[in-house]
Amino acid sequence: MTISINRRTFSIGAGALALAAAGFSPARAQQAFFRIGTGGTSGTYYPVGGLIANAISATGSAGVEGLVASATSSNGSVANISAIQSGASESGFTQSDVAYWAHSGTGLYDGKPKVEDLRLIATLYPETIHLVARADAGIKTVADLKGKRVSLDEPGSGTIVDARLVLSAYGLTEEDVEAEYLKPGPAGERLQDGALDAYFFVGGYPTGAIVELASTNDITLVPITGPEADKLLSEQKFFSTDTVPEGTYKNVGETNTISVAAQWVTSAKQPDDLIYNIVKSLYSYETQKALQAGHAKGKLITLENAVTSAGVPFHPGAERYYKEVGALK
Numbered sequence: 001m002t003i004s005i006n007r008r009t010f011s012i013g014a015g016a017l018a019l020a021a022a023g024f025s026p027a028r029a030q031q032a033f034f035r036i037g038t039g040g041t042s043g044t045y046y047p048v049g050g051l052i053a054n055a056i057s058a059t060g061s062a063g064v065e066g067l068v069a070s071a072t073s074s075n076g077s078v079a080n081i082s083a084i085q086s087g088a089s090e091s092g093f094t095q096s097d098v099a100y101w102a103h104s105g106t107g108l109y110d111g112k113p114k115v116e117d118l119r120l121i122a123t124l125y126p127e128t129i130h131l132v133a134r135a136d137a138g139i140k141t142v143a144d145l146k147g148k149r150v151s152l153d154e155p156g157s158g159t160i161v162d163a164r165l166v167l168s169a170y171g172l173t174e175e176d177v178e179a180e181y182l183k184p185g186p187a188g189e190r191l192q193d194g195a196l197d198a199y200f201f202v203g204g205y206p207t208g209a210i211v212e213l214a215s216t217n218d219i220t221l222v223p224i225t226g227p228e229a230d231k232l233l234s235e236q237k238f239f240s241t242d243t244v245p246e247g248t249y250k251n252v253g254e255t256n257t258i259s260v261a262a263q264w265v266t267s268a269k270q271p272d273d274l275i276y277n278i279v280k281s282l283y284s285y286e287t288q289k290a291l292q293a294g295h296a297k298g299k300l301i302t303l304e305n306a307v308t309s310a311g312v313p314f315h316p317g318a319e320r321y322y323k324e325v326g327a328l329k
Helices: 014-021 045-056 077-086 096-104 158-169 184-192 208-216 227-235 272-282 285-294 296-300 316-324
Strands: 032-037 067-072 091-095 118-134 149-151 178-180 198-203 219-221 240-244 255-267
Touching (some): 032 272, 045 067, 045 091, 045 272, 045 285, 045 296, 077 091, 091 096, 096 118, 096 158, 118 158, 118 208, 118 240, 158 255, 227 255, 285 296
Parallel strands (some): 032 067, 149 178, 149 198
Antiparallel strands (some): 091 255
């Protein structure tokens, strides 16, 4: 059940009286309501957020005492950060690059106020940069995109900024390609019709749109590797190396590329002890078991991955836990 509430907590007082009337003692009256902004209900963020909310709530097998957590659908990364900033949500999921841009006032947030109190709870799992190409388009490397018809995604998306960074690393700009600005669905349709040579997409693999495209069309994934990629990785700390396994998409071999990360973020205003206990619950044996059984990406939400791709500061409560268990020095 999702509970919407403007105040983050009930304190002993009027809330306690109301609960006492319902048979609760004042000692049990204080509850923290913790919303997790996710994404659309058909995406990956929403079901993963639901699993986490259920696990960390007081009713979960390893939940936080007094915590009522809920996963709420949203428009994704930018919307979630805005909700945290305004106080409309206590936390949310975002791409690591979007989080970095928000905190630093760069990229999508160039010219906008920095979200300086944005803090990281945990890195969850990789979101791979796919460069999808027609198999007959003669595109073997990113450099081969020169003069080709390439979709970079819509203006305002995280993908388009990532695509520009990748092009720049290989000495290309939008002017060097015949750029189009389409979401992955329409881009796939144009590629299928021969009207497009390649397109960028950022998301966890396997992604349904590419699975469907590969089932009926000969496609390839273009590797993002070499000294150009190495330089990009050293300059942009929110990128990591990644590999799409052979067979993820029909007739597509193992492909080395780079990725951003799905991250769980919050505000520095959230209490240290609350975030500490939430993180402790997230990496408990019971929660890890539930995540692994509940979703394919849940298997990647591990303590090892939690401290990677940290382009924004950790919340002090999260940092305390990670240092206690040796994940951070």
